[in-house]
Amino acid sequence: MDKYNIRIAECKPGMVIAKDVYNDKGAIFMKQGTVLTDFIIDKLVINSIEMLWVTREQAEEDESPNDSPSVKETKKEYVKRIEKIKTLFENVLLDDAIEQKVTEISASIINSDKTTGDLLRCIRSLKSIGDYMYTHSLNVASVCCLIGNWMKLGAKEVEEITVAGLLHDIGKAKVPKEILNKKADLTNNDIIEIKKHTQYGYEILKDKTGFSEELCKGVLMHHEREDGSGYPNGVKGDKINLIAKIISVADLYSIITLDRVYKRTDTPFSVFEIFESSASQKFDTLTVFTLISNVAMYFIGDNVRLSNGMEGQIFYIDNEFVSRPLIKLKDGNTFDLRSNRNVKIVEIL
Template sequence: MPTVTLSQVKLGDKISEDVLTPLGRVLLQKGKVIAGRELEILRAFIISSVAVDGPAVPVKASEDANAGTASKQVDDKPIAASSLHDEYDKMLVLLRQVFNDHAAPQGIPIMDIRNQMENLLQHIKNYQILTFVPRSFMERDYLLHNSIACALTSYLIAQWNGFPQKEWMQVALGGLLHDFGNTRIDRSILSKPTALTVEELDEMKRHTVLGYQMLKNVASLNDGAKLAALQHHERVDGTGYPLGIDAAKIHPYGKIVAIADIFHAMTLNKSYRKAVSPYLVLEQIQSDAFGKLDPTYVRVFVEKVTQFHNGTKVRLSDERVGEIVFSDHVHPTRPWVSIEGSIINLTVERHLHINEVIPS
């Protein structure tokens, strides 16, 4: 297991010890076979030497093997993704019916909703927050898509933050029904393409109280799921609505759904505003963590949704397409991107940002 200088590393060599960054993070893992991309990363981090086992397999064979694996993943992936999308579409149909009926509390088919949510959550491992796109999206259905996405994202945030498993479903239902009160708001206000008047804004804000009133007597929802409808626009510094309460009085579910709602409200197309880059939205959420959102939930959310995207193809704000090769835990929304042999460090190139994550 010789240690060799970087100039001596050959394509096809297999790394025998983890390669670390100057800050001690794993850059390349033990067992990784060196190809052109790996050499590029090593040079970018000015790594002087690495421990190698020598040629593991011919590079061509390695690439063929990887290609075979990728082919299998491509062949298998539509099966899993199709199941997620199928259950998502069924939830969309059910939620459209419920929202269009403007159901009274006793009329909400909560068991049908819960059963379909269980079916959807069976495929939660295939749901990736930064890259998931509904199969069919119409702007008039924004409220429905936002509700389903908030349910899935809230479920994960609760899971990531160590909530008891018995609460995960309730958090998801809180996310799903958080905007239920909007069914009682004039549609012309919800879809208005220009700024709302003071009167219209006050009317729109009523959806929080209306939603809570519609859900408060639903026995199969716990208090947190009901309060998510009332409190998802409250802010930890007391500047939110409808009550202007601070962190001490906002239920944890309300804090979680607030994060999910902001993220999806900004990354989904609306009739009056186009979707924003998810990475820019994450940066906005990080900024709002100082005084507006729960900082612990925000930190975990941003870390989790960005940590597994090394190797993901992205489109930058200047339209160039590249691949994420390294994510800095201090700046998770500004990774290093490889574009045609050059490394773009977005923590340095602040005028650029990731505009779009390209699903594989």
């Protein structure tokens, strides 16, 4: 059977891992022959696995249902921004005055009526448009903007965080395209070069006017982790600035939920559980829970089906147990997922 080396965002439940996956210490993290599930894909993402060898051809994408007017409008705005980001990335090494272009794109994100929780649903329905790097940069910037607003940061701080999210991977403009687009296994030298994108990004922005030191450091440190397991410098905790903490969470959320070419087969509440259980050691807890608690609120009132066959409506979400809401059942009784750990939401109706 043919093998394919694909981005983690293109992985689909049911695909089979074709080669052993190793962690950064050289130990086998996931064995060849493992059948992918949403949970396993999430584990790979959280552990910074970006490419994966799989067997089984990718299925054709499902046809989208007829778009609502709001989705059509969002798509139009989204595609325009993608084109602007593409031009920005392609010319960043030649253009000494990128600040105006960056400000224009970030302002359109901040001022858009869709920069609410609705944006998350809309982007999810759009799947991937154009080159992955540009799509991902826009998604991360949009989520950074949401987090900044939910944290009630000042307008200037929200703008800076949005710009940093937009430019967090700008250093990849200096990574050779033959490495970024490589279909074969990456060598150790390839991996080292790709990881340099954080330093490259810092240097690119430092050479421009209009970008603060904090913004530049946010781009430099967006792959640092709270437990010191990240790169480029292995710093931890309060040594990582707020911009980097927000970008890292937005980056993870985007990869798990927004960038996926294929729709998840489970529910957003499974994603929230992943964040609650697996992200706490590597990501800033306040930033994680600011994101998932606010996103979760958009599901209050939705009808759901539970793994025990019961159906009902989400009517309360506890900020300390975001993945385990209270359900008003059809018979009028309340079902508390916090105290029924063996039951979960399997479908949003």
